[in-house]
Structures are given as structure tokens and as C-alpha cells.
Amino acid sequence: MYQTTYHRPSSIDEAAALFAKGSDSKYLAGGHTLIPVMKQRLASPSDVIDLGKIKELVGIEASGDTLTVKAATTHCDVAQNAAAKKAIPALAYLASLIGDPAVRHRGTIGGSIANNDPAADYPAALLALDATVTTNKRSIKADDFFKGLFSTALEDGEIITAVTFPIAAKAGYSKFLHPASRFALTGVFVAKTSAGDVRVAATGASQDGVMRVPAIEAALKANWSAGALDGVTISADGLMSDIHGTSDYRANLIKVMAQRAVTAAG
Structure with missing residues (x-):
């Protein structure tokens, strides 16, 4: 060193x-x-x-129609927290899939989204659930927070303090994980509001990091079922292609993981 x-x-x-x-x-x-x-x-x-010993950065709170997860809260705490499991079970489930027990007991939601790894899990949840990132300076909607590969809207020195998730009527997450790293080769988070709006986000697939999937959103808004996606075709343009999977393979995974996520959401 x-x-x-x-x-x-x-x-x-x-x-x-x-x-x-x-x-x-x-x-x-x-x-x-x-x-x-x-x-x-x-x-x-x-x-x-x-930042790990700052008490005001740790904790999970459910209030009304939102769930707030403070930035230094570990993946393990999100996975096991009773309020999180009741409010947004899919978010708790997502956290339980991150890495291994050692990673889940040390890694934090704030650190994950600040790094914005293209195969990280949380960005898909933030984007699909229309979450808001709060910092020591301002609030940033998820649509405006993620700016591309390892890039976010954070300014130099800005500290993420919490993430607030609207509680969805239905939500589900499914990922095809890399067996060694347990990062998402492709993961898809689906969410439906009580008003019927649908948001779908995929991680691990795009060259630009986490992304919305409009074709799947439109199909699920018309018919919330796994079968509604049978006729949907996802373009491979802009998707990653590497030794783990081609862009065409990832395009198919987006559809398959979305179908599994909808089934899990009920």
C-alpha cells in the first residue's frame, strides 16, 4: 500500500x-x-x-406509501428487515441475491448505487420503482441519477444519505447470475403501481448500464402476465457482448428474466 x-x-x-x-x-x-x-x-x-460509522446513515423506515433505506444500510439488513420484506418483498429478495454472505454483511446500498456498476442489482430496483436518491445537498430521481457506465449525477464530494422507494402494488425481480461473481449477467426488475403504470428496468445487459425496457413496459401495462411477453422481441442493439454471453443472448435473457419477475410478483 x-x-x-x-x-x-x-x-x-x-x-x-x-x-x-x-x-x-x-x-x-x-x-x-x-x-x-x-x-x-x-x-x-x-x-x-x-462513512460506515455515521449513525444517521443507517436504518430502514416504512412510512405511508414509501420505504426509505438509508445509505449505509447493508445488503444483509435490507434482505432481512421486516419492514422492507412487508413493504417491497422484491427489494428484500434482490438484496438477498447480492454476492455472498461476506459481501452482504459489508456492502451498502449507497455504495452500490454511487459506483453504478453495469451489472449491479440495486440500480434496476431504483429505476423500476421510480425511487428518489437523497444526498446531503438535494434529491435526485432515479431516472436522472444514473448517467451511464460507472457514472451518476453525483457531484464531487456529494454524499448519498438515503433512497426512498414508492411502495408498488406489484413488484418482482429475477436475475441470471454469473456463478463466480454473482453479479447479474442480466437481471430484470418489474413494478406496477396501484394506478396501473408499469416500469421495467434491466441490469447487466446494456453497454450503458441500467436501462428501462419500453417494449416490456407497454406489453405489461396492457396485460400484466408472463404470457403477455411471449410476442415481445428485444433488440440486441447497444447490449453487451463478451465471453459470458452475446448481445443476442442478453436480449433473450431480458425477456426471460422479465417473465420470471412478473410470475414472482404475482
Whole structure:
């Protein structure tokens, strides 16, 4: 390793102030991205600011028609929390599929969406459920938050404090996971509101990261059933193609995972 200064602030304001003082500061959440890239010497921050011990960043609250998950809440807590499982079972289920137990006990929802890995699970849930990301400066709708591969609307030094999810009438998630990394080769989250609006998001498929799937949204709005997608064709344009699967393969996976997600949603 190399010279860096480690900080463990006790408040959001303290963390932001420490970030501003450093010449090349980085926030640390679960550490599953920052620590590996530091070990590979792909990043050499002057200051590492650990957000994990800030109490106001941890917790899950259900209130009225929303579920709020604070940014430093771990995947394990989301998966096991009674309020989350009652309000949005599909979100708790999604969290239970992330990585392995070691990853789920350390990784956080805030760290995951801030990194915006193209195969991460949470971005699909945020986009499909029309969630709102709250930071120490503002609120950002999910449609405006994700900007492409490993890119978000976050400004330098901005801290995610919470994610608020509207509670859907129906929601489901299904992913075809990579057997080694457990990232989504393709994962699809479907959601239907009480008013009948439908949003569908796919992760692990697009070259630009998480994406909406209008063709599936239209079919499910007309008929909320797995069978309604039998005649839907997903274009392979813009989808990833690598040693794990071609773009045509991922296009088919989007449809199949969507059908499984609708079945799971009921």
C-alpha cells in the first residue's frame, strides 16, 4: 500500500468537511470497489473517509406509501428487515441475491448505487420503482441519477444519505447470475403501481448500464402476465457482448428474466 490518511467521521457534515480538506479524497462505504482498486494501485486517494460509522446513515423506515433505506444500510439488513420484506418483498429478495454472505454483511446500498456498476442489482430496483436518491445537498430521481457506465449525477464530494422507494402494488425481480461473481449477467426488475403504470428496468445487459425496457413496459401495462411477453422481441442493439454471453443472448435473457419477475410478483 501507500500513504493515505484514514478518517472515521461521526456525522455527515464532518465527513463532507474532511472531504473538502483533502487533495484527492474518497468516501468509503462497504469498500468492495475502493479497496480493490487501491490494492491494484489504480487509485491513490490522499484521504479515505469511512462513512460506515455515521449513525444517521443507517436504518430502514416504512412510512405511508414509501420505504426509505438509508445509505449505509447493508445488503444483509435490507434482505432481512421486516419492514422492507412487508413493504417491497422484491427489494428484500434482490438484496438477498447480492454476492455472498461476506459481501452482504459489508456492502451498502449507497455504495452500490454511487459506483453504478453495469451489472449491479440495486440500480434496476431504483429505476423500476421510480425511487428518489437523497444526498446531503438535494434529491435526485432515479431516472436522472444514473448517467451511464460507472457514472451518476453525483457531484464531487456529494454524499448519498438515503433512497426512498414508492411502495408498488406489484413488484418482482429475477436475475441470471454469473456463478463466480454473482453479479447479474442480466437481471430484470418489474413494478406496477396501484394506478396501473408499469416500469421495467434491466441490469447487466446494456453497454450503458441500467436501462428501462419500453417494449416490456407497454406489453405489461396492457396485460400484466408472463404470457403477455411471449410476442415481445428485444433488440440486441447497444447490449453487451463478451465471453459470458452475446448481445443476442442478453436480449433473450431480458425477456426471460422479465417473465420470471412478473410470475414472482404475482
